[in-house]
Amino acid sequence: MMTLIDNGVYVDGLRTATPENLQQTSEVMRSGGGMAWIGLYRPSPEEVRSVAEQFELHPLAVEDALTGHQRSKLERYGDTLFVVLRPARYVDEHEEVEFGELHLFVGPDFVVTIRHAEAPDLRRVRRRLEASPELLAMGPEAVLYAVLDEVVDEYGPVVAGLENDIDEIEDQLFSGVEGVSRRIYELAREVLDFQRAAQPLVGMLEGLARGSDKYGVDVELRRSLRDVLDHALRIVERAGAFRAILDNALQVEATLVAQRQNEEMRRMTELNLAQNEEIKKISSWAAILFAPTLIGTVYGMNFDVMPELHWSLGYPFALLLMLGMSAALYGVFKLRRWL
Structure with missing residues (x-):
């Protein structure tokens, strides 16, 4: 039809x-x-x-x-x-x-x-x-x-x-x-x-x-x-x-x-920079603390024959060496503005 x-x-x-x-x-x-x-x-x-x-x-x-x-x-x-x-x-x-x-x-x-x-x-x-x-x-x-x-x-x-x-x-x-x-x-x-x-x-x-x-x-x-x-x-x-x-x-x-994308990128860049600064600080302190640990570890070895093992000034010398190395590293990192 x-x-x-x-x-x-x-x-x-x-x-x-x-x-x-x-x-x-x-x-x-x-x-x-x-x-x-x-x-x-x-x-x-x-x-x-x-x-x-x-x-x-x-x-x-x-x-x-x-x-x-x-x-x-x-x-x-x-x-x-x-x-x-x-x-x-x-x-x-x-x-x-x-x-x-x-x-x-x-x-x-x-x-x-x-x-x-x-x-x-x-x-x-x-x-x-x-x-x-x-x-x-x-x-x-x-x-x-x-x-x-x-x-x-x-x-x-x-x-x-x-x-x-x-x-x-x-x-x-x-x-x-x-x-x-x-x-x-x-x-x-x-x-x-x-x-x-x-x-x-x-x-x-x-x-x-x-x-x-x-x-x-x-x-x-x-x-x-x-x-x-x-x-x-x-x-x-x-x-x-x-x-x-x-x-x-x-x-x-x-x-x-x-x-908006540029703002997001800028924010992420700032965040990355802030994170980098924190990483620098953490790395710097880790390096500073590593020097005394290294010295202490060396003189903590259980050997009979070691240099200055029976030296009367050995202990204060080791402490001064730890302090000196830590101070030197602190100065270097401070100069580079890592701290």
């Missing part, structure tokens, strides 16, 4: 029929004319090919629709426009941007929308147009305008969410919060993806404006498209500013990390 969300036929901006399948849509249009607006949600390749056969869509456009993961673009195949949009929404609970993909085939008397994500809410777009028959009466271009307007409007909360995340990062930057570098990098990647989604809209809307005269687009619809273009330009500028801020934040964070 085809993933058909809505299927309507409109005449002069009013809904005249709601066919149950594509065959009925063709029959209704043959008998009464009008414009068909078909909405599909995550259709299978077979369903896309069925729609392509029904409306004689260009094979290259169909191939792009089947492949998916396209960047935002607008291409014309004869009298049919193929439009790829990258809607986005900000997920508060995860503090991240979720991107979708929307394909539109806009022909002389039909519009086919293929949605691959929850955003944008095309039911809201349809309700809005059905509540404004005079706008819907302008034909498929009015549907394209309304979808573009909805996508750009849904970029607004994304910009607000990203701005809030950037404010939080600026607060964390100088507070030493762990993991701030990773969060800056992830946010910068989201901003870059958002730029890639929004930036092409400017060129697409400018191209639609340039072709308005050639394809006889209503004057009021042209004004509406220019309004959407203004909103898209502001969003792209904000995204560019976000990227510059995050680039600066990464540089600042790298500088702060380097400073």
Whole structure:
């Protein structure tokens, strides 16, 4: 069963029929004319090919629709426009941007929308147009305008969410919060993806404006498209500013990390110096104490034949020798500032 969300036929901006399948849509249009607006949600390749056969869509456009993961673009195949949009929404609970993909085939008397994500809410777009028959009466271009307007409007909360995340990062930057570098990098990647989604809209809307005269687009619809273009330009500028801020934040964070590393190295160096001083003192006293021990050890040997063994001044001489050597070593170490 085809993933058909809505299927309507409109005449002069009013809904005249709601066919149950594509065959009925063709029959209704043959008998009464009008414009068909078909909405599909995550259709299978077979369903896309069925729609392509029904409306004689260009094979290259169909191939792009089947492949998916396209960047935002607008291409014309004869009298049919193929439009790829990258809607986005900000997920508060995860503090991240979720991107979708929307394909539109806009022909002389039909519009086919293929949605691959929850955003944008095309039911809201349809309700809005059905509540404004005079706008819907302008034909498929009015549907394209309304979808573009909805996508750009849904970029607004994304910009607000990203701005809030950037404010939080600026607060964390100088507070030493762990993991701030990773969060800056992830946010910068989201901003870059958002730029890639929004930036092409400017060129697409400018191209639609340039072709308005050639394809006889209503004057009021042209004004509406220019309004959407203004909103898209502001969003792209904000995204560019976000990227510059995050680039600066990464540089600042790298500088702060380097400073913290330098401080840690300086502290460790001071600690090592202090330890070296202590080692010098311990080594010096060990050497001073070693000299008397050496002399005492030599004269403590139990041999009968030793020099000065029976000398009456041997004992005071040994004590003076110990004291002299200790004093000499103390003087040397003191001179070298080991003590």
